[in-house]
Each structure stands twice: as C-alpha cells, then as structure tokens.
Amino acid sequence: MRVVTALLGAALTLLLVADLINAMLVPRGGFSPIARMTRRMVTGSYRLATRVTSDYPRQHRILATAGPVAVLMQLIVYVASLILTMGMVVYGLSPLDGTTSLYQSGATLTTLGIVAPVTAASAIATFVAAFLGLVAIAVFIGYLLAIYAAYSARESLVSRWSLLAGEPAWAPAVFARASMLGRSPVDVLDAERWTDWMCELRTNTTVSPVLRWFRSPSPMRHWTTTMLSVLDTASLRLACGITASRDDDIILVTEGVVTARVLMGQRGDDNLCVEEEVLAALRKCGTSKDAEITEAEWEECFSILSSAGFVDRHLSAEAFSCFQALRSLYAPWVTQVAKQVHATPAPWSGPRAPAVAVMHPRMPAALDEEGRR
Numbered sequence: 001m002r003v004v005t006a007l008l009g010a011a012l013t014l015l016l017v018a019d020l021i022n023a024m025l026v027p028r029g030g031f032s033p034i035a036r037m038t039r040r041m042v043t044g045s046y047r048l049a050t051r052v053t054s055d056y057p058r059q060h061r062i063l064a065t066a067g068p069v070a071v072l073m074q075l076i077v078y079v080a081s082l083i084l085t086m087g088m089v090v091y092g093l094s095p096l097d098g099t100t101s102l103y104q105s106g107a108t109l110t111t112l113g114i115v116a117p118v119t120a121a122s123a124i125a126t127f128v129a130a131f132l133g134l135v136a137i138a139v140f141i142g143y144l145l146a147i148y149a150a151y152s153a154r155e156s157l158v159s160r161w162s163l164l165a166g167e168p169a170w171a172p173a174v175f176a177r178a179s180m181l182g183r184s185p186v187d188v189l190d191a192e193r194w195t196d197w198m199c200e201l202r203t204n205t206t207v208s209p210v211l212r213w214f215r216s217p218s219p220m221r222h223w224t225t226t227m228l229s230v231l232d233t234a235s236l237r238l239a240c241g242i243t244a245s246r247d248d249d250i251i252l253v254t255e256g257v258v259t260a261r262v263l264m265g266q267r268g269d270d271n272l273c274v275e276e277e278v279l280a281a282l283r284k285c286g287t288s289k290d291a292e293i294t295e296a297e298w299e300e301c302f303s304i305l306s307s308a309g310f311v312d313r314h315l316s317a318e319a320f321s322c323f324q325a326l327r328s329l330y331a332p333w334v335t336q337v338a339k340q341v342h343a344t345p346a347p348w349s350g351p352r353a354p355a356v357a358v359m360h361p362r363m364p365a366a367l368d369e370e371g372r373r
Helices: 002-024 033-052 056-063 066-093 098-109 120-165 171-180 191-207 209-213 223-240 246-263 271-284 295-307 313-327 331-340 365-371
Strands: none
Touching: 002 033, 002 066, 002 120, 033 056, 033 066, 033 209, 066 098, 066 120, 066 209, 098 120, 120 171, 120 191, 120 209, 120 223, 171 223, 171 295, 191 209, 191 223, 191 246, 223 246, 223 295, 223 313, 223 331, 246 271, 246 331, 271 313, 295 313
C-alpha cells in the first residue's frame, strides 16, 4: 500500500511540475488546468464582490487586486499541492505516519530543514522536495517580473493615449481634441506604433492570461477601452477617407481583429484571411448589426467630426455603412472582453455585468454642444 502511495505521489508531483511549467515558463498558451481553475475562482469571487455597489470607481477599487491575488493564489496552490504529493512520496518510502510525512514534506519543500529523514529513500525524497520548493519560488519570481514588465509596456501607451482620447478613451474625442489643438486628423494616430502594441498585447496576454485582470491605476482608463478606441479611430479614418496611410490603418485594424479574436479564445487567426475581410468591408461598405453602434450614436460622432472640419456632412450615410462593416469585425470580441474584466464603461464599449452607467470623457465645449444637439 505504501509503495502504491509513493508511486501515486510521484506521478501527481510530475503532473504538478508540468502544470507549473506550462503556466509560468512555456512561452505560449500552455495547458495548465490548475492555474486556470485558480484564476477563474479568484476572479469570479471578485466579480461577485462588485455587486455590493453600483458605483463604478468603487467596483474598480474592488477589482484592482484581482490580478495580483490570482497570481499569488497560484503559487499557494502549487506549493500546497506539492507538499501533499511529496508527503505521499515520503509516506510511501518511510515508516512515518501520514501527518508526520506531510510535516516532513512541508519542512523540506519550504527549505526550513527542521525534520531529518529517517531512511535513505526518504532522504532522496526530501532533497527532491527541497529542490522543487526552490524551483517553484524562483519560477514565481521570474513570472512576476515578466508580468509587470508586460504591464508597464501596455499601460505606458494607455496613459499616453488618454491625453488625446480622453478618459475613458473614445474615438470621437480624439478628433475633437485634435481640432482644438489645431492638429490634422492624419496625425492623431501612429498606426505602426499601435500595431506593435496590439501584437505585444496578444503575445503577452496569451502567455500570461492573468495579465488581462491587471487594471490601470485610474478607474477612467482600461486597456480594453483603449484598444477599442484606437481601432475605432483607425476605422473612422478609413471610412471617412482622412487617413494619411491607408495601408498602415488597414494593417492596424487587421492586427486588432486578430488580437480581439485570440483574446476571446478563438482560433483561425490567419492574418491574411483577416486582412481580406477588412478589405472586403472597405469595398462593400455594408451595414452590420454586429457593429454595436446605433444610428443616433453615429450622428453624434459625425457631428463632432464635421464640426471639427474633418468631413463633409453629406458623406454621413456612406461613411456610416463603411464604419459599421469595419467595426463589426472587432467590436463584438473587444466588448466581450471588456464585459468579462468589467472595464471602464466608455461610450461604444458595450454593456457591463453588473450594469453601470456609461461614462463620457470631457470634450471641448464648442464641439460637445454641437455633437450633442
């Protein structure tokens, strides 16, 4: 019976180590059910906690620690599980009872070294346990450093974008503020830089899914609303014909569509296929219910653009159908992610659960009056 327990403990230990490697070391979206289950339990508990208030800033404060706590809980679950499985190994290789075996496993895995092994076989097991404890801590430290490096890279552009797109970020605000500053609409968005940002976002979030739960310091900013407003800005430029580099904006929208689909766990993220969808949307300019923007919302947006002097009013219908066709490619996915992580309720960013009121960015006074007539 003890031999069977030792073999079972060794097998479970190997599975735990494999799960740990997939979750924190493998540079791709590895299969790690323990990490995924732990993350879902933690974030689900936080989502339930947001229902105690309808005030979004308070909900943001509640969710602020969801990501860090999920990472910490992963470490706790891995270490506790390793103590249990290595305790089974020690129990099978020594005459110790179950409680003492777990005590010896915990003492060695946490490198306390306060219990001496009683047999040669159990001595080997304790050395292995001590090594696994060091490995788990070292991997966790490296994982934390990687997460915060990716977080800093993501949030630096999110903060910078808010200077032009407002807080929360909204595409029409980009053009309104550009007009106030005397900037051309072709200069409001660096398509190449934001394409790089989308690529990094897709890679980093695929490698570390918990990264999506790390929030901006301000409740008025969130990476999902930034992503959506950037794609909307590029799509508006394409639909209204005010882009400096049509190819760069098409590539940006293409990468945004791919990133949005991958974030929702979809496959078939072939860039060429998506690019063909974008080009088809530009050619057909057909309406789509999946664009998640009403005609009234479009009229408000187009009034802002025309008041800024960037477009002619008579082009509204044509531009709207083209914008709808483009937006239907990415908006359903991005708004689902925004709902999942309870992002800032920016305009055009979809509903939240629990429901909260839409928060609008501050607009230049003259354009705001014109846009809301």
